[in-house]
Amino acid sequence: MKRTLKELAEYVEARLAGDDSVEITGLASIRSASSGDLVFVSDEKNLESALRSGAAAVIAGEFATSTASKPLLIAKHPRLAFARAGRFLAPPHRYNPGIHASAVVHPSAKLADGVAVEAHVVIKEDVVVGARTRIGAGSCLEAKVLIGEDCNLGANVAVYLGTTLGNRVIVHAGVVLGSDGFGYVCDPATGRYEKFPQIGTLQIEDDVEIGANSTIDRGALDATRIGRGTKIDNLVHIGHNCDIGEDVVIAAQTGLSGSVTVANGVIMGGQVGIGDHARIESGAILGGQGGVPSNKIIRGKGIVFWGTPARPIRQYLKELAVLAQLGKKGNH
Amino acid sequence: MKRTLKELAEYVEARLAGDDSVEITGLASIRSASSGDLVFVSDEKNLESALRSGAAAVIAGEFATSTASKPLLIAKHPRLAFARAGRFLAPPHRYNPGIHASAVVHPSAKLADGVAVEAHVVIKEDVVVGARTRIGAGSCLEAKVLIGEDCNLGANVAVYLGTTLGNRVIVHAGVVLGSDGFGYVCDPATGRYEKFPQIGTLQIEDDVEIGANSTIDRGALDATRIGRGTKIDNLVHIGHNCDIGEDVVIAAQTGLSGSVTVANGVIMGGQVGIGDHARIESGAILGGQGGVPSNKIIRGKGIVFWGTPARPIRQYLKELAVLAQLGKKGNH
Amino acid sequence: MKRTLKELAEYVEARLAGDDSVEITGLASIRSASSGDLVFVSDEKNLESALRSGAAAVIAGEFATSTASKPLLIAKHPRLAFARAGRFLAPPHRYNPGIHASAVVHPSAKLADGVAVEAHVVIKEDVVVGARTRIGAGSCLEAKVLIGEDCNLGANVAVYLGTTLGNRVIVHAGVVLGSDGFGYVCDPATGRYEKFPQIGTLQIEDDVEIGANSTIDRGALDATRIGRGTKIDNLVHIGHNCDIGEDVVIAAQTGLSGSVTVANGVIMGGQVGIGDHARIESGAILGGQGGVPSNKIIRGKGIVFWGTPARPIRQYLKELAVLAQLGKKGNH
Numbered sequence: 001m002k003r004t005l006k007e008l009a010e011y012v013e014a015r016l017a018g019d020d021s022v023e024i025t026g027l028a029s030i031r032s033a034s035s036g037d038l039v040f041v042s043d044e045k046n047l048e049s050a051l052r053s054g055a056a057a058v059i060a061g062e063f064a065t066s067t068a069s070k071p072l073l074i075a076k077h078p079r080l081a082f083a084r085a086g087r088f089l090a091p092p093h094r095y096n097p098g099i100h101a102s103a104v105v106h107p108s109a110k111l112a113d114g115v116a117v118e119a120h121v122v123i124k125e126d127v128v129v130g131a132r133t134r135i136g137a138g139s140c141l142e143a144k145v146l147i148g149e150d151c152n153l154g155a156n157v158a159v160y161l162g163t164t165l166g167n168r169v170i171v172h173a174g175v176v177l178g179s180d181g182f183g184y185v186c187d188p189a190t191g192r193y194e195k196f197p198q199i200g201t202l203q204i205e206d207d208v209e210i211g212a213n214s215t216i217d218r219g220a221l222d223a224t225r226i227g228r229g230t231k232i233d234n235l236v237h238i239g240h241n242c243d244i245g246e247d248v249v250i251a252a253q254t255g256l257s258g259s260v261t262v263a264n265g266v267i268m269g270g271q272v273g274i275g276d277h278a279r280i281e282s283g284a285i286l287g288g289q290g291g292v293p294s295n296k297i298i299r300g301k302g303i304v305f306w307g308t309p310a311r312p313i314r315q316y317l318k319e320l321a322v323l324a325q326l327g328k329k330g331n332h
Numbered sequence: 333m334k335r336t337l338k339e340l341a342e343y344v345e346a347r348l349a350g351d352d353s354v355e356i357t358g359l360a361s362i363r364s365a366s367s368g369d370l371v372f373v374s375d376e377k378n379l380e381s382a383l384r385s386g387a388a389a390v391i392a393g394e395f396a397t398s399t400a401s402k403p404l405l406i407a408k409h410p411r412l413a414f415a416r417a418g419r420f421l422a423p424p425h426r427y428n429p430g431i432h433a434s435a436v437v438h439p440s441a442k443l444a445d446g447v448a449v450e451a452h453v454v455i456k457e458d459v460v461v462g463a464r465t466r467i468g469a470g471s472c473l474e475a476k477v478l479i480g481e482d483c484n485l486g487a488n489v490a491v492y493l494g495t496t497l498g499n500r501v502i503v504h505a506g507v508v509l510g511s512d513g514f515g516y517v518c519d520p521a522t523g524r525y526e527k528f529p530q531i532g533t534l535q536i537e538d539d540v541e542i543g544a545n546s547t548i549d550r551g552a553l554d555a556t557r558i559g560r561g562t563k564i565d566n567l568v569h570i571g572h573n574c575d576i577g578e579d580v581v582i583a584a585q586t587g588l589s590g591s592v593t594v595a596n597g598v599i600m601g602g603q604v605g606i607g608d609h610a611r612i613e614s615g616a617i618l619g620g621q622g623g624v625p626s627n628k629i630i631r632g633k634g635i636v637f638w639g640t641p642a643r644p645i646r647q648y649l650k651e652l653a654v655l656a657q658l659g660k661k662g663n664h
Numbered sequence: 665m666k667r668t669l670k671e672l673a674e675y676v677e678a679r680l681a682g683d684d685s686v687e688i689t690g691l692a693s694i695r696s697a698s699s700g701d702l703v704f705v706s707d708e709k710n711l712e713s714a715l716r717s718g719a720a721a722v723i724a725g726e727f728a729t730s731t732a733s734k735p736l737l738i739a740k741h742p743r744l745a746f747a748r749a750g751r752f753l754a755p756p757h758r759y760n761p762g763i764h765a766s767a768v769v770h771p772s773a774k775l776a777d778g779v780a781v782e783a784h785v786v787i788k789e790d791v792v793v794g795a796r797t798r799i800g801a802g803s804c805l806e807a808k809v810l811i812g813e814d815c816n817l818g819a820n821v822a823v824y825l826g827t828t829l830g831n832r833v834i835v836h837a838g839v840v841l842g843s844d845g846f847g848y849v850c851d852p853a854t855g856r857y858e859k860f861p862q863i864g865t866l867q868i869e870d871d872v873e874i875g876a877n878s879t880i881d882r883g884a885l886d887a888t889r890i891g892r893g894t895k896i897d898n899l900v901h902i903g904h905n906c907d908i909g910e911d912v913v914i915a916a917q918t919g920l921s922g923s924v925t926v927a928n929g930v931i932m933g934g935q936v937g938i939g940d941h942a943r944i945e946s947g948a949i950l951g952g953q954g955g956v957p958s959n960k961i962i963r964g965k966g967i968v969f970w971g972t973p974a975r976p977i978r979q980y981l982k983e984l985a986v987l988a989q990l991g992k993k994g995n996h
Binding site for chain 3: 434436452454470472474488490492506508511512514516517518519520523524525526527528529531545546547549552553554567569571585587589603605607621623625640641643647650651654655658
Binding site: 173 | 824840856878881955986
């Protein structure tokens with residue numbers, strides 16, 4: 001889509017410096033920008049290269065001045081303005097509504113207006129899908145799954161019995177939602193494991209995004225919950241009974257054991273591991289590969305925790321430094 | 333299904349205290365129990381809240397007394413009794429037997445009575461599927477796959493050529509079984525890698541359960557084996573030629589490199605990593621994120637190992653304590 | 665396929681000692697070899713057991729002598745010769761060319777000669793697939809995907825919009841290629857995350873192999889690249905904008921955050937984690953579970969790095985030794 005800088009400036013609430021009739025057709029990185037492209041810079045030191053790039057205009061922070069060689073959109077948060085400009089220029093892909101002839105949809109399922117059910121999808125009894133939601137090719141919705149409006153499920157997604165998704169949830173290809181939790185009881189007489197009931201549910205709230213091939217288990221007896229706005233990367237595992245708050249960020253390959261509680265606004269790096277019944281309190285940040293033992297509470301708004309067992313990064317770095325020193329002295 | 337306490341007491345071999353005609357319709361947690369529900373308590377300190385809950389009856393340990401305000405099922409192992417009560421109240425879902433019209437089944441495949449082949453399944457030459465086994469929607473069984481009786485494969489499972497599964501094996505959605513192992517030979521003349529043959533098999537014994545999106549590779553020349561009763565969580569990787577014993581428990585995101593041997597009854601936490609040709613002996617417990625280097629032997633019944641390289645937890649905790657002390661003194 | 669030792673010796677460029685008319689029908693391990701099988705030994709200490717095995721002939725290194733009790737193929741690199749013998753005896757499976765009746769292929773897609781499109785595949789607008797490539801059952805190629813010749817995609821693979829694959833690329837079952845990267849901008853006014861544009865591409869070069877259920881994200885604005893000959897194991901995650909060189913080896917469950925650069929010939933063990941914008945220089949080796957912090961540069965041809973943060977293994981082992989000593993002295 002084509003937009004003038006004037007329209008863009010209004011949409012992203014930026015101050016325009018330069019020719020407001022310039023037409024923008026897309027986004028680009030500074031490195032690869034060409035005519036029609038919009039780029040952005042978050043800090044002053046990259047402004048020069050943005051101005052030298054092939055871009056038609058630049059979104060910059062308040063450090064930029066109106067005398068630049070290209071038109072500028074000056075925004076308080078340039079990266080945010082750039083993201084919004086992107087949505088304005090290219091709204092999310094609209095999938096063709098309709099049910100592909102090869103899809104197998106149970107007659108009891110209720111599909112709202114504008115739903116796109118792609119080829120080879122399977123939708124079982126009593127499923128409900130909200131308006132304009134897309135179910136990607138080869139996905140399977142087991143019985144009683146409820147999905148809200150404007151969701152986008154990629155190809156080959158599997159959703160187990162009774163899982164519920166809110167509105168505007170994005171689920172990437174290969175994700176599994178609502179599978180059985182990992183719960184067994186060992187019979188001491190035989191040493192064999194018997195399955196503990198996994199009959200709870202999985203509830204995913206509005207505006208959640210879930211990365212490719214991630215897995216989220218249903219609760220054992222109650223619900224697993226993923227709070228509004230939480231973003232989950234690829235290959236993440238979330239165990240049964242977890243309660244994940246709102247606006248939580250969980251990077252790739254992180255794993256949460258059963259019954260973990262995560263408060264709003266927590267951030268986790270990649271490959272973090274959290275033991276069962278641990279609690280991560282509001283605003284804590286877990287560095288990549290950090291490990292939280294079972295039943296532990298992690299508390300500290302804005303504090304980064306690192307290592308296994310996870311401890312405040314200041315402490316961890318001190319320990320590493322001491323260790324490095326001792327290692328140098330060591331005589332091995 | 334509805335059962336009287338009398339019937340339940342007999343089935344789970346518990347001692348009944350109170351009205352044996354009370355009817356139970358389901359299981360619940362103490363928190364959410366309502367009329368008709370059965371709950372359980374493993375230790376005395378939770379008994380009070382169980383008795384105050386909305387449940388119709390309580391499974392408790394031998395610490396409970398017959399004078400309680402609700403009927404009790406007193407069992408030696410309350411959690412085990414609860415799991416069995418669950419099976420009695422709600423036997424595993426029976427899938428509708430039959431082959432869905434959209435499934436593509438090679439004429440040479442042999443499907444026993446009561447097999448449920450769901451929509452969009454693909455079954456290739458010479459596959460054999462045992463009685464009452466369910467093949468979930470969108471799954472693909474490559475040629476010569478052999479699957480036993482009463483198995484349950486979820487949606488979008490992929491099983492490679494010649495893989496064999498025993499009876500009562502549960503495979504969750506998105507699992508890949510029998511894929512090529514990760515084996516290459518570097519040609520020193522070019523620095524390029526050539527594929528080492530991956531022509532072995534994968535044999536999965538009875539009563540194994542495999543979590544969503546896990547992957548198990550076939551052997552290179554011989555077999556990869558998963559022993560009877562072993563339970564594998566989500567997103568686990570098991571490399572080629574591994575030999576996993578019986579009643580092994582492997583939590584989520586754990587990874588075993590090639591040719592690892594795991595004896596019966598080993599327990600692994602989440603995100604454990606084991607190097608190739610390592611051996612984990614009977615009854616050892618690997619704590620979450622622990623790492624076992626290649627060729628290492630881990631030995632010690634009931635001993636917990638932690639850290640990378642994995643060492644007895646007593647030693648590891650001592651080292652952490654010393655390190656924390658030094659870190660405090662450190663002057664950085 | 666049946667081959668004489670003479671033919672094999674020529675093909676793998678080995679020196680033949682013994683009866684050149686012996687017929688070989690397959691490969692085996694020493695343990696399970698029977699008549700007609702070829703086995704190999706890389707070092708002298710296993711030669712005896714190879715000669716005592718049921719094999720018809722043995723590939724050995726230059727340590728072997730012509731007076732052995734079985735015919736020998738003496739090669740400079742026995743493992744490499746064995747791998748090549750395997751290809752000679754059993755060329756990669758040829759899938760039946762043709763488009764299965766149940767596949768849904770957009771009329772604008774261009775499929776070259778000899779392409780095998782299996783059951784329940786979905787191929788969308790403007791996809792191009794090169795000669796003799798196989799698309800496994802249940803896979804989905806979104807619009808504008810370009811795939812080269814002689815590729816092999818397993819079952820249930822999902823390839824997002826515009827992803828390109830070179831020739832001879834092997835993609836195992838359940839892999840997701842070209843999914844959105846994990847990029848958001850937090851609106852400080854609301855604390856909510858908005859999606860950063862993920863509109864770049866994913867380019868996979870010739871001779872790459874990707875293990876089951878791995879995920880590789882498209883670039884945010886530019887491309888994610890996987891260089892020629894790189895081998896990726898199961899459940900690996902590669903984030904947006906990564907630039908992976910040629911002949912790189914990445915073992916299972918390793919994860920690369922966004923914008924990581926990996927030079928040619930790097931080797932990574934399993935469960936390695938690399939923070940965003942880190943750079944791994946040519947020939948470095950990252951040991952299993954090693955962690956590279958964001959923006960770090962790892963440099964050192966042939967040097968093994970271990971631990972988190974990753975450091976040269978000599979240093980790491982010294983530190984571990986000192987720590988163990990201190991732990992023993994510690995009084996806890």
